[in-house]
Amino acid sequence: MNVDAIGVGIIGCGRIFDLHMRGYQGREDAAVLAVADVSEERLEARRREYGIPRAYDDYRKLLEDPAIDLVEILTPHHLHREMAVAAAEAGKHVSLQKPPAMNLAEMDEITAAAEKTGVVLRVYENFVFYPPVVKAKRLIEEGAIGRPLNIRMRTLSGSAAGGWEVPLEAWAWRVDESTCGGGPFVFDDGYHKFSVALYLMGEVEKVFCWMEPLPLGEGRCVDAPSICIWKHRESGGFGSIDFTWAYDLYIKSDYYAADDRVEVTGTEGVIWVTRGHGNMLDIPPLLLYREGKLTAFTDLEADWGASFRDSTRHLLDALRAGTQPRLSPAEGRRVLQFALAAITSAREGREVSLDDMR
16 A cells, blocks of 8 residues: 555445445555444445455544544435534545535534534535536537537436345435435435536526325335426526336346436537436437437446546545545535425425525
């Protein structure tokens, strides 16, 4: 190991842990030195699989480890504030899984703690590093579709049989508002999609959301089907997304049993990102229609896992360069405002301005 390498500690050894490890593999300037989890079984499994030197059953012990420079927090949402503030106060840089907090007050507390100690805080977001989305952004900036007018997004989840195995306990906290902060679709997964909307089309002014909760029993439900529409501030363009859970539908995926599609229409053309988590459409991952011609981008890396690798590499590069990685606290807060505004709109049956969410 390089003596100047960034020492990394990861709190939370759940399903998403494997994807976060991709960005550290092959890097000589960073090394995962410790993991923390309340489950001894998960701790030992991760430590053995990845050859991680130290494992802690209490995240506070990891924060006391002097070799740790950067902490990744991969825990349920209701634990984020406490752990992120503690990490910042311990002088560790913080990479915080989305959504970063249950509400804006928590987000502001986390940000204040990082600013006080001078550590780097970033909200972990992978979709804006997904190669087809990155290429779509570049095409938009180059004027390939003229002035962007509209973005339409779709998230379709299917039966658990189509994707990787996710322990029941990992789903349980996501359908409990006290631990998730909202529903598994609009708030949890929606944070990804709202990030993409801001990334491709710019600031959002207001949102309206319709939600039909599907009861699961024992007072729990999922927030699907749901439809959100919004207006972008600078361009004046509109956007929309629908979340659907087709619970008996088999979706071919190496990851979660879900898939995503994005369509951006401009004054001179249209861009389609045809996949995300899964691979329902066996076609190129990015298409561009312009001047009567359809261009297929077949040379893009379409593995959704690549977005995690590139997000982590971006963080390491930014720490080395002394620059702010994305999502910055301000960017992360804005996406959180978007998600909370959507939830508020669905509950109150009215359009909600993002600036009204405080």
